[in-house]
Amino acid sequence: MGDGQTFFSLNKPMDWEQGYDANIHMDEHGFSIAQTEKYSIHRIVRTDELEGIPPIQDMTVGPGRKLILLDESANVWVYDDESRHRELLFRRGHELFSPGAQLASMGDLLIIADASEGIERRLALYSISNGQTMWATQEWEGLSLYPLSVNAKLKTVNTLYITVPLDITVGMNGSPEVPKDGRIGIIQWNSAGEVTRVFEHEALRMTEATPISKLQGRYYTAAADGTLALLDTQLRTVSVFHEDGREPLHFPLEQEGRFAGISIDTNHNLYIGDSGYAQQEGVTERFILKYRGNGESLDKVTGFRGRTDKLVQDGRNRLYVFDRMSGQISLLDLRSRTMLLEDTQLPEAVYFSSELDTTETETVWHKIRLEADIPEETQIRFSYFASDESEGEIDGHYLNYSSYFTDPSITAREKLRATRDLWSEPILNPKDALLMNAQGRYLWFKIELVGSEQTSPFIRKLRVYYPRTSLISYLPPMYQQDEEHSPFLERFLAMFSTFFDDMEDKIDRISAHFDPDAVSGTYLEWLGGWLAITEHEAWGERKLRELIKRAPELYKLRGTREGLIRMLQIYTGSEPFVLEYFQFKMMQETSELRKLFAQLYGDNPYTFCVLLKPESVRTDAQRLIIEHIIEDQKPAYTEGKLIVLQPWMYADMHTYLGINTYLSEPTLLTLDQRSSMPYNTVLIDVDRDKRMDIHTRLGLDSEIE
CATH class of the missing domain: 2.120.10.30 (TolB, C-terminal domain)
Structure with a gap:
């Protein structure tokens, strides 16, 4: 953007509502010709x-x-x-x-x-x-x-x-x-x-x-x-x-x-x-x-x-x-x-703006930038005029321009007829266009949308730039003073000015790409790559975003018990149980328990165990990711062992009270007046199978006897 240049931006409904519209549907993303079924x-x-x-x-x-x-x-x-x-x-x-x-x-x-x-x-x-x-x-x-x-x-x-x-x-x-x-x-x-x-x-x-x-x-x-x-x-x-x-x-x-x-x-x-x-x-x-x-x-x-x-x-x-x-x-x-515009019975819409006020007289308006979708067989026509006065003659009467344009009691047809001599030649389907011969403190514009039977142009954002700047000012005087060719050269250089403006806008907004709350998709994966996270699909956007936000504290804790627990908690959604050798070392001194503890946790003093509930590890892909996290976050010269608990009690196996095992007072379950389930019956259905019409697979979780 040129030095000292600024712009008016219309990109929210409240911006557009200052003007007058006919046959327009507006939402938070922009506006188009109204549609009906x-x-x-x-x-x-x-x-x-x-x-x-x-x-x-x-x-x-x-x-x-x-x-x-x-x-x-x-x-x-x-x-x-x-x-x-x-x-x-x-x-x-x-x-x-x-x-x-x-x-x-x-x-x-x-x-x-x-x-x-x-x-x-x-x-x-x-x-x-x-x-x-x-x-x-x-x-x-x-x-x-x-x-x-x-x-x-x-x-x-x-x-x-x-x-x-x-x-x-x-x-x-x-x-x-x-x-x-x-x-x-x-x-x-x-x-x-x-x-x-x-x-x-x-x-x-x-x-x-x-x-x-x-x-x-x-x-x-x-x-x-x-x-x-x-x-x-x-x-x-x-x-x-x-x-x-x-x-x-x-x-x-x-x-x-x-x-x-x-x-x-x-x-x-x-x-x-x-x-x-x-x-x-x-x-x-x-x-x-x-x-x-x-x-x-x-x-x-x-x-x-x-x-x-x-x-x-x-x-x-x-x-x-x-x-x-x-x-x-x-x-x-x-x-x-x-929908058809009532005044013309054609698939059209029209918008009249209120004044854009620079507060400085004789301002030379520069250009417009329009973000819009223009399907085939549709059209956008942009017209404008500028003046140092907010009032002027319209249809033989001296009126305030903005008051007349935004008056809801005057039809669009009447406004188009009465103001036809005010407007510039329309710019067709503008995306980036210079405003020629637009000088004055105030600027008004008119947008006409022309649709087809099924489609309509859609306008998202409009920017109107002022004052006039041009790359021609950087050329020798002979190029600037040629009255015959300077206007063409100025329009030609305006294309390159647009490229520079876009580049500067991207540089101004580059910091937003480093905010995990503001980016998604490819940009979020790109940020994850900075943390050496390659399995983006396995993490998912929500977990990946949280991991990136907490990266500074996690890297401080890398190689520690606390760091490993927090990392696994982000991925699995539940806190893991980490068991280290010193926690059961005293129990191994009893010969009767040494074999059992070696079977459960191993006898290597540099080995630790990570215990997770079964709902945290449902697939082999999740198991591989968790094992990779353990390998990446463990202290040097140690070995991490993943143990996925099962939701039942089994003697001499991984059975932990309050984690995957519960004690309660036995109660006889009566099914009807003639049938009941005894005290020693255990029902297990972690994966929600063995149910007719839900997950019933013959030979896998169901048998016919």
């Missing part, structure tokens, strides 16, 4: 191409993202679209339900609701694994059930919902119908087949007597945690119920379209499909509409354009769109998308 097609399943399966009439999603398909012959298929494996859930000709039945899933249970005449099981639950009937019913409290729609949700208690007429009479032709002012309601059931609640709304009453057969396909139900929605395609309305007892919400659909299918995501947003025909007059494109739970229209799911007969949402917010005419099932996944 939008649906886009992940996979398309074409059921009409599945050999041996008649046209599909309905579908739902079962466990493991398997598709449950109902064909026009009333066969139910379980289909895995990844492996393309399919199998029948019921035998052909089962006569349990008709092709007009409706499907929903609840965990590993399949719900089938059928309002067709002649069907006994109007509502039934089956196991998806084997087709076993869990329960079935055709009425509730004397009311014949005619399911018009069905859905389910997973919670602590599984719950299913069916939309049915609550008032039924017999029409003139002898067929059941809903009378005028008859109620349509949603019955809530638990997985045991018990009704737990009934949802009703005055808007769901019939305006005229209607045969039940004409109500088929009119209603669609969606359920999420705490929210239930009912779509009436004929009246083009949605009724939203809340399980917490709030007043139901009822709102009309203002958009054009033939609506069909409704679903709710985990954020309680509503999705409604369009079942219009492409050849229908006026129908060009069909979208899935998105609403908030309060009925506010959000936008369209532009990632899908097609016909919808049913929408299914799974627990991971994946959206399945079923088109009965084409037999096509589209799987939509949420993917990150760049």
Whole structure:
């Protein structure tokens, strides 16, 4: 960095928050264009191409993202679209339900609701694994059930919902119908087949007597945690119920379209499909509409354009769109998308700075250094202007520049229009750029981010340097006074100035590389190499960092008992037991114990033993590292012997009370009324094996007898 030069640095959220931003997402690491999650097609399943399966009439999603398909012959298929494996859930000709039945899933249970005449099981639950009937019913409290729609949700208690007429009479032709002012309601059931609640709304009453057969396909139900929605395609309305007892919400659909299918995501947003025909007059494109739970229209799911007969949402917010005419099932996944700037409807963002004040007039600003990631198809545009005055004319008014730029009530479009003559020519994708013709006490800048559909530039840090310095000042006067060529030469030399600045920055920060708390990875291993530590992976970063920090005191103790104990404690995490010859020398004078102590600890007076608990030495690699530490830290002319204790008592072996052996009052363990474990039974399971489904290895820790 040049003599007497300084800079403004913006690298924290509080630095950037002094300005004004539009469509920007900011965190502690920097900022980018705001992102959102939008649906886009992940996979398309074409059921009409599945050999041996008649046209599909309905579908739902079962466990493991398997598709449950109902064909026009009333066969139910379980289909895995990844492996393309399919199998029948019921035998052909089962006569349990008709092709007009409706499907929903609840965990590993399949719900089938059928309002067709002649069907006994109007509502039934089956196991998806084997087709076993869990329960079935055709009425509730004397009311014949005619399911018009069905859905389910997973919670602590599984719950299913069916939309049915609550008032039924017999029409003139002898067929059941809903009378005028008859109620349509949603019955809530638990997985045991018990009704737990009934949802009703005055808007769901019939305006005229209607045969039940004409109500088929009119209603669609969606359920999420705490929210239930009912779509009436004929009246083009949605009724939203809340399980917490709030007043139901009822709102009309203002958009054009033939609506069909409704679903709710985990954020309680509503999705409604369009079942219009492409050849229908006026129908060009069909979208899935998105609403908030309060009925506010959000936008369209532009990632899908097609016909919808049913929408299914799974627990991971994946959206399945079923088109009965084409037999096509589209799987939509949420993917990150760049948000559009409200003023331009383009994937852009803009930032206006507050003033940068040098407190000195006629300051010549030098350059900027920008740390940013700029993916392909994206762009950063940096513009600036400088002045000795903090106020000036903007759009015919004399205003304070900073107050105008940071005013949140003025849109980004208006600011860009009113200040277009103030700014310099934009610098495209700057990393290191000179500020030309920037002179004044104050400097303001504007950053425009241009993204693609999925990616955005990301700015981490900005530095603005002043006053102007240049390596041209070190050249003879003839190079400095050439008005025609000096500007080019100055820009050319600025590249080398950047190299020198980077070098000086590294020198200024070199001390940080010697701080074990501030470095990691390669630099930490490099510091460990100064201590002759080569097995970096065996130590791990945490232990290696502690070893480096304690190196001065450890080297003072090297070759001593205390130094060895501390070194092993850092590596193993527990304090070792060190036994030296003088500690048991007196006991060896007794002839009866001499052989035992020689067996346990040896009879060499220059040999010492290091005793460690078994959990401290779990692998051969750890044993080798510990042996290396003992060899490296032991006093000269001595020999260190590693002994790994075992967690049991054995006569004449390494048995130490309170370390690997415990005495307690014997207690008889009773397993049940007929079995018990005697006093002399010892259970040992240090490595947590001999357990079914955890560590069971035949021939290693398990045997079959």
